[in-house]
Amino acid sequence: MAQTMEQSYQKLARGYLQKSLCQQEQLTVYNLIIEDPTFRSILKEEVTILQQMRQIKPQLPKALKQKIRRDLAGCYPPPVNLAAEIFTLVLQYTMPLLVSPLINLQRRVFQ
Amino acid sequence: MTFEQIYECYADSVYAYLKFKLGNDQVVEDLMQETFLALYQRPPDSIDSYKAWLLRIAHHKMVDWLRKKQLVSDSLPELSSLDPALESTADNLLVYEALSTLDEDTRTIIYGLYVENLRCKELAVMLNLPEGTIKSKAYYGRQKLRSWLGQEV
Structure with missing residues (x-):
């Protein structure tokens, strides 16, 4: 089989396993699985390589994950909600000014 | 996020x-x-x-x-330094030996493709290499892995 053909079969098989194919490519893969034994054998190889490679993936220990998270939290300030901060500030300064007009309004409405 | x-x-x-x-x-x-x-x-x-x-x-x-x-x-760290649990299986040793026969870029590409599900385009940006180079190294690396793993694949 020509190298380009094999490469494109490998790309399709890997994309299929990575779930990164578009609908048209998925259809092509379904057809190839049914019709082409060469593609089936490449797909099987991809599955085996994938399984074997994933077995050697180093695992991040939970304690280390938490430690790094804590260290990172010490490096940056907590997030600030700018809108809430400004709104609170505005309310703090304008509330006292609003009280008297509101009382007057209430008197006029209920008299 | x-x-x-x-x-x-x-x-x-x-x-x-x-x-x-x-x-x-x-x-x-x-x-x-x-x-x-x-x-x-x-x-x-x-x-x-x-x-x-x-x-x-x-x-x-x-x-x-x-x-x-x-x-x-240019060389892989010891398998035992990755995760003590990995040492016990013969399959892992075989994969590790197979990977050690690849050059560093190819090894990274194979790792990115199969372990992290990265695409050739993403690996090209990551490693600062043309996408065509990534594709050909991926092909070459896979062929080597396949021949090394022999009957396993």
Whole structure:
């Protein structure tokens, strides 16, 4: 089989396993699985390589994950909600000014 | 996504990549912190894949560190330094031996494709190589892995 053909079969098989194919490519893969034994054998190889490679993936220990998270939290300030901060500030300064007009309004409405 | 959510989702992948490349826990920890700090300090404007972005930053941090230390990472760390549990299976040793026959770029490409589900385009940006080079190295690496793993595949 020509190298380009094999490469494109490998790309399709890997994309299929990575779930990164578009609908048209998925259809092509379904057809190839049914019709082409060469593609089936490449797909099987991809599955085996994938399984074997994933077995050697180093695992991040939970304690280390938490430690790094804590260290990172010490490096940056907590997030600030700018809108809430400004709104609170505005309310703090304008509330006292609003009280008297509101009382007057209430008197006029209920008299 | 918040910074916390990104960390929760991708810390494992960043750690695994650096550990796979370097083996040394202390250095891996430092480089992980630098990688996530870079995300906090200079978050990307638009992003398709946080994982690819973080792994690219981690890779560059690692290269900088190796340059500063004037080390060359052309060999894999000891398998036992990755995870003590890995030593016990013969399959893992076989895969590790197979990987050690590949050059560093090809090994990284095979790792990125099969372990982290990265695409050739993302690996090209990460390793600063043309996409065509990534594709041909991926093909060559896979052929070598297949022949090395022999009856297993």
